[in-house]
Amino acid sequence: MPELPEVEALVRLLRPRLCGQTIRSVKVRHAIALRPQTARQFRARVLGRRIAAVTRRGKYLLLRLAPKGAGWIALHFRLSGGLFWFADHRLHGHVDVAWELERGTLAYADPRHLGRVHWLEHPEQWAGIRRLGVEPLARTFTVARLRALLQHSRRPLKPFLMEQTRIAGLGNIYAAEALWRAGLHPRRRTDSLQGAQVSRLHKAIVGVLQRGIECCLKPEPELSDPEWTMPGIAALLAVYQREGQGCPRCGRRIRRIRQGNRSTFYCPGCQH
Ligand SMILES: [Zn+2]
Incomplete structure (x- = not known):
């Protein structure tokens, strides 16, 4: 299960690949990953948006969307969720949700379907994120x-x-x-x-x-x-x-x- 270091490492690997790119299409192969949101709701929120930032809170990975007010995509990997990056746009292996960008495709997959991907107006909308305690690598953790x-x-x-x-x-x-x-x-x-x-x-x-x-x-x-x-x-x-x-x-x-x-x-x- 990815813990803080694994998610932070992913953030650092994905940031240069994703930032500044526009989401051109969204493929939802297993809508269970979005529950309780539907594929249609999710797609409507993220399509055509630009990825402005890749960050993290606890074990959650966050994509901030632009323009301002476009909200966030938040991912929680649970036991077996993972992210993949396909520079040639071709999907390989089990994929639940994929975002086609200009220079490659980001894909989320979880063979056990326990992890979740949500569109949020703000990360704190997700109760799991709202209730998180102190970030251990932040200055506030004394x-x-x-x-x-x-x-x-x-x-x-x-x-x-x-x-x-x-x-x-x-x-x-x-x-x-x-x-x-x-x-x-x-x-x-x-x-x-x-x-x-x-x-x-x-x-x-x-x-x-x-x-x-x-x-x-x-x-x-x-x-x-x-x-x-x-x-x-x-x-x-x-x-x-x-x-x-x-x-x-x-x-x-x-x-x-x-x-x-x-x-x-x-x-x-x-x-x-
Ligand atoms: Zn010992």
């Missing part, structure tokens, strides 16, 4: 802000980090990796952290996300390949899906536990 968020919650750290309404953008992978970097146990209660541990967690969250973006872009994915992945992320993983292997820091075997129906990976030797 140690003091994190401390306040931790104190207002009594949850274990791992599910807390994945709550999009508190900090936007972390999922199962980056939450586990941030806790490993900070040396904190995923079951530790948020309100039990001491001052230095809060600072360490803050540094770990920002650090792992920034490193994640770099890893996603190296090697650069081939967005015209229907099977494209971001293999560089393997270089970042210390605990995620490494059950039974040695911890890179202390050598103890990585463990897997269940938390809120999700797998959590951590090192029993150096996360307390």
